[in-house]
Amino acid sequence: MHDPRDLTDWGPIRAAQLNAGSQLALFLLAANVFGAALLILQFRNLLPVWLLFGWGALVAVISAAVGIRRLSSRARTQISATIEDIRDTAYEGLALGIIWSIAPVVFGPYAQGESALALWLTLSILMTASAVALAALPLATIIFLSVVGTSVSVSLLIATGPVLAAAAAFFTALLIVACFARGKALVVIRAGEIAVAERDETVSLLLREFEDHGADWLWETDAQRRVVRASPRFAYSVGLDPVTIDGMPFLQVLAGPHWETGSFPAGLHQLAERLKARDAFRDLLLPVSIGDEERWWEISASPRFDERGSFIGFRGVGSDVTEARASTDKINRMARYDMLTGLPNRLLLNEALARAMAEAEKWGGRCAFMMIDLDRFKAVNDSLGHPLGDRLLQRVAERLAHLVTDNEVIGRLGGDEFAVVVRDARDTERLERLARTIIATLSRSYEVDQHTLYIGASVGLAVGPRDGRSAEMLVRSADLALYRSKDAGGGVFNVYEPQLHVAAEERRVLEIALRGALENDELALNYQPVVHAGTGALTGFEALLRWTHPTLGPISPAKFIPLAEDARLIAPIGEWVLRNACAEAAKWDDDIRIAVNVSPEQLHNPAFVAVIAQAITQTGISPDRLELEVTESVFLREGTGAVRVLEHILQLGCRLSLDDFGTGYSSLGYLSRTKFSSIKIDRSFVQSASKGVREAIAIIRAVVALAQSLGMATTAEGVETEEEHQMVQELGCTKVQGYYFGRPLPTDEARHLATRRKRGASIAA
Known part of the structure; x- marks a missing residue:
């Protein structure tokens, strides 16, 4: 009766209702004609022939019209139907109801004995059959039942009294309720069927897409860890044909040329341990040599057991993640290296310092952290512009990169600040010599875009764990030493001393107090x-x-x-x-x-x-x-x-x-x-x-x-x-x-x- 404003597509469900009605169109026509014929034969001696055949012809014409209409609309409503298509079926039920309501009104007064039984039995069977068989179109069926039921009840009330009339009305109400319930159930069932069909179609589409474009493949081994029933995609991935690969040890397939030398990557050793222990594993990453190319695979598998609980091998899935790993490596590099200079950035420097601190703590050694700040760089930026300043920073980075050995990591903290992590700082003279070399190297003239530029550098040095038990504390100590170098006019280096921390703490306390000095008068x-x-x-x-x-x-x-x-x-x-x-x-x-x-x-x-x-x-x-x-x-x-x-x-x-x-x-x-x-x-x-x-x-x-x-x-x-x-x-x-x-x-x-x-x-x- 109305169109729900929800996310459900009701068009296919209405189409299913109409299609169900069209499938029973001939049955409906036959039932109406057969019922009319029975009543004509039963009342041929009781009523005028012209009346009986006239009514019978009317039943046949209307039944045929309804059947033809339903059959003709099948093509139009095969996939989807509108709310108007459902509402139009009400006219069909009303027409059939009116023509059949004539029978109890006209035939009822003449029905006696066997004739009366035949009349009421025919109408009851016809109503019951309509309520059960035609419930797919509840609107038309309920209107038909209501019209015929009302006619029967009124006829019985006039002919016999209220008892039989009430029974007929009650019977009609039961049929209407049953028709409504069955029609609702059919709608729910059809909606479920449509949803399942859509899911099946989606899954089929995804599977076809996966088969056409997917990089994953299935693999299976027996109890001896040999490949069985190799899928074509798996064989193609390792560069072998499915016939050759069957029966080969799984590790040999993955190891490729390394199988003969025995120099397996760590990932293959880990895979061998999992297979040996018969443990399930997931997202195991390992390198695989395919010809002259190294690829990266990610595999997962679970052990298989027969009905007696005996181990019969592994079954798993694998995928080629070479491109994804390359993208990950690129992202990691971008996250840890400065885009302008190519040097390690703050994150990588902090990681290197943390490792150096851990090594120094473990072996009782020393590490160091140097902070480098360029002198007079801001004047270059302000006078000649940031693009030239960026190119100057690149030249600075090149000079710093030539100063490092395996013992140092030089990077850029940001702006015009650089830093050096010294893994082994037990040689104090070498450490100070490196600081002086950095200052002297960065203080030489630069030729950038036909400009001769002069800048300098100030260095702050802190040695761990003496000047800080953690990476954060060591960085702070080096920063305080750099602050002293800048106060001295730049171009020098200073080593952290405890009084620097005392001065910094005093400065911090004074700043906090100064913020409230105005308010506190x-x-x-x-x-x-x-x-x-x-x-x-x-x-x-x-x-x-x-x-x-x-x-x-x-x-x-x-x-x-x-x-x-x-x-x-x-x-x-x-x-x-x-x-x-x-x-x-x-x-x-x-x-x-x-x-x-x-x-x-x-x-x-x-x-x-x-x-x-x-x-x-x-x-x-x-x-x-x-x-x-x-x-x-x-x-x-x-x-x-x-x-x-x-x-x-x-x-x-x-x-x-x-x-x-x-x-x-x-x-x-x-x-x-x-x-x-x-x-x-x-x-x-x-x-x-x-x-x-x-x-x-x-x-x-x-x-x-x-x-x-x-x-x-x-x-x-x-x-x-x-x-x-x-x-x-x-x-x-x-x-x-x-x-x-x-x-x-x-x-x-x-x-x-x-x-x-x-x-x-x-x-x-």
Whole structure:
């Protein structure tokens, strides 16, 4: 009556129902005609002949029409049928039901004795036969039973009373239920048959596909491990014909040329042990020589026993997995070798180090791990591009590959980091000589794409198990030693020492503590006075960051400032310093400036300009009172936008000061590109000049002359005595800063000094 919306294909099932009905079409026609003929003969003396033959002719015509219709639809519904095809059968049942319902209505009043028995018996047999034989089409059959049953029940109710009528109705209901149940069962059975047929077809298709294209084959041996009933595919796989291979020892077939020499691969030895022990095995991998070619097979088998339990041989399956093994080997190589340089990668180096550590532990020896970091490689990458940098790494790998012996494994960890695993490191001199050779070899010039390049290398060395009981610990120790080499300027190697771990642990603890310093209000600002060199009048303060940990106590800025830069904490800390310094300066006299040191990391962030603008706006100080001190290192990273940030800062009206001039690269180019208001001379020059060092005096004079020509002021740092004050004043410095004029002051003292000193008053002792 409806089409279920599920994944089942109901078309073939409906077709099976219709086909079952068409197969019984002639039976249905014969049953109807025969039943009509019996009733005509029985009632020929009781009813008019024209009525009997008219009704009989009508039964024959309708029965024939139904039969012809069912037979004609067989071809159309042989494979699949629609829900409309099933619904159309209702008209067939209705037509037959109506024509047969005439019999009890018309013949019933004249039925007496034998005639009545013949009428009801014929109708009962016809209904029962329809319910059983035509249950494949339950819709048509149930309609036929309902119409005829209702007609019989009504006729009996009129003729005899309610008892027989109720019995007829009950009989009709039983037939309807039986027809429905049988029809449902037939649908389930047919659905199962279709599913089984589809599975059989799928299995047959797979088997045919396997026979045509499969690489697997069956093999069988007898109790003496000789081949029996060799399949053609097995014989073809070993390069023999099925007649020759029958009766040959199975191991001889697989061993090929090795059978005569007796030098069997390990896989064949393992197979022989399994066959000898009569054990089942699965996915045993072994090499097989087929002519001049070596193939890899994977075989599985189980022992066979007869009905008495006696061993009669093995039966198994084999497959050629040569291509799969080649793919696996390629994947393993890709997983363990660097694609750019062809050297072992981090995974393979870790495996080699773990094996070396195990051997050293087993035999009481030593192994070593070297970490190599290229010096100045980033400059090559940034200036000439990554493709050329990759080719340079390939040249580095080639040089390293020529340095190794069977005792070493050299690989690439990633980026510009390489490593060496030394299996036997008992010879300390040889180990150090290898480190020096690596540095010297990698420091020679390279010719890459018509470019002559110079880089270097730093090496960190750790010896196991002395410097680490596990591979992970040894790598960490070598990394700490490399860190020291990089701090020393590169181009050297360092051996791990226990204090390196202590320093690293201290650094880790400090970093954790520094991450909570802002939230825990552990940071504070001190302010060091900056005075006019000639008059000693206070011109401003430099804000200096201080950190006092509740348990570790005061921490030197020389320790935590570089740590903050490495840990990417300098931006939030620098913003805190800027906002607090501006807020404090807002409480001073309007002619007192505040100088704030700015990290290069802050200037490489375009959003830093907005931070400065917010600090000025929120505190209400004049932008001219804020002086930002930057170092030369900010100009070393080209293309980061730091120069544009400095230009935006100048547009806000703030001042810029170049700090520690002369201690770095001291390029005049960025002095011409950026409008600095002052240059700060490092305290190292001031102290050297006070001792009469001519070079330091000459540098100070040159810086002062340069600053004057560019319209900049000069500030001498680290002035601690009256003599130093007089000296820098004579050399032309405009401002001075140092302990002679005041140490860094807490906020309250600095505020008191800034508010009570009037311009022109000296703060010198």
